[in-house]
Every structure is written in C-alpha cells, then in structure tokens.
Amino acid sequence: MSPRINVVVLGAGYAGLMAAMRLAKKTDATVAITLVNIDDVFHERVRNHQLAAGQSIRQHSLISLLRGTRIRFLQGTVDALQPSQRRITVQAAEGLRSVGYDYLIYALGSSVSVGGVPGVREYAYTLDHASALSLAGRLPAIAGRGGR
Numbered sequence: 001m002s003p004r005i006n007v008v009v010l011g012a013g014y015a016g017l018m019a020a021m022r023l024a025k026k027t028d029a030t031v032a033i034t035l036v037n038i039d040d041v042f043h044e045r046v047r048n049h050q051l052a053a054g055q056s057i058r059q060h061s062l063i064s065l066l067r068g069t070r071i072r073f074l075q076g077t078v079d080a081l082q083p084s085q086r087r088i089t090v091q092a093a094e095g096l097r098s099v100g101y102d103y104l105i106y107a108l109g110s111s112v113s114v115g116g117v118p119g120v121r122e123y124a125y126t127l128d129h130a131s132a133l134s135l136a137g138r139l140p141a142i143a144g145r146g147g148r
Contacts, residue, residue, distance in 0.1 A: 003032035008101040012037035016107030052132040
C-alpha cells in the first residue's frame with residue numbers, strides 16, 4: 001500500500017518528536033511521515049540546567065529513536081515554507097530539498113530574544129543547548145575564584 005497522505009513534522013523536540021511518534025502509531029501505511037530537524041540528536045531541553053551545571057547528559061540519536069517506525073528522518077534547516085504549494089524547502093547536507101506535504105506540523109520550539117535588553121547578549125545565558133554548554137565551560141573557573 002503506497003502512501004496517499006504526506007505529513008511533515010518540523011522540529012524534533014518534545015512536541016515534534018511525540019507528534020510524529022503518536023501519528024505513526026495511530027495511522028497505517030497510507031500515511032507517510034517525515035520528521036525534519038537541524039540536529040540528528042534529541043536534546044532533552046528540560047535537562048539543560050544539568051548540562052549547564054557540568055553534568056553529563058545522555059545523548060539520544062534520532063535515528064535510533066525512530067528505528068522500527070515508519071517515520072523518515074530528514075536532517076536539515078527549514079529554508080522556506082510555501083503553504084500555497086504545500087511545500088517546504090530544507091537545507092540538507094546534500095543541498096536544498098523540496099518536500100511536499102498534505103499536513104504540516106510546525107513544532108520548531110521557542111527561543112529567547114537576547115537582543116532586546118542591553119547587556120543580556122554579553123552577560124546572560126539561556127537554557128538552550130548551546131548556551132548551557134557555554135555556561136558549563138565557565139562555571140569551574142567562576143567557582144574556583146569564589147564567584148557567583
């Protein structure tokens with residue numbers, strides 16, 4: 001049975017990954033599911049405070065999490081949405097890819113604006129993955145000099 005409905009899920013955080021997994025369980029092979037994410041690892045955002053504190057966090061490969069499902073993984077960055085054509089453009093390692101869809105789930109998460117308040121960009125950290133890693137690298141030196 002070939003797929004007749006194409007669902008594209010943008011983002012593989014908690015919302016996107018769970019939407020794709022649940023959709024795969026509740027549908028049959030007539031529904032093709034593509035999960036698009038910038039990274040090939042599922043980052044447990046709720047654990048980023050542990051990462052910032054220098055704790056080692058277990059990495060979860062999206063490929064292994066999706067093994068045994070009908071979900072196709074496409075690693076890349078969403079470059080454009082064309083809702084009138086029901087297409088997205090993804091910048092993947094091999095170049096731009098155009099992907100058609102019948103249904104689109106937009107679950108790209110949230111971010112913190114660090115440019116709105118003077119000094120935030122230079123002196124504050126957010127709890128996204130990259131910022132938490134950066135903070136973790138600085139904490140031992142700060143603690144070593146008795147700083148807070």
